[in-house]
Amino acid sequence: MNEEMFKKLTEAKTAEEMIAIAKEYGRELTKEQAEEMLKPADAEGELSDDDLDSVAGGINMPDWAVKYGEDALKLLKFLF
Secondary structure (H helix, E strand, O other): OOHHHHHHHHHOOOHHHHHHHHHHOOOOOOHHHHHHHHOOOOOOOOOOHHHHHHHHHOOOOOHHHHOOOOOHHHHHHHHO
């Protein structure tokens, strides 16, 4: 995964766009996965079990990815 692909995915507006971008980079993405990544991050409330699993395992977010904010976590979970 590289910054170019990550940037394109964060700028995608539809699930179909995300699927096409993933395919362009040799990755497979389902419509359900894309739709989940397009949902805005919940600023308040409890974390889902998936989010808790991600936190418990830890993740080293590349410096260039930090600027994309909390929604980047969804993309990173898929890509790594």
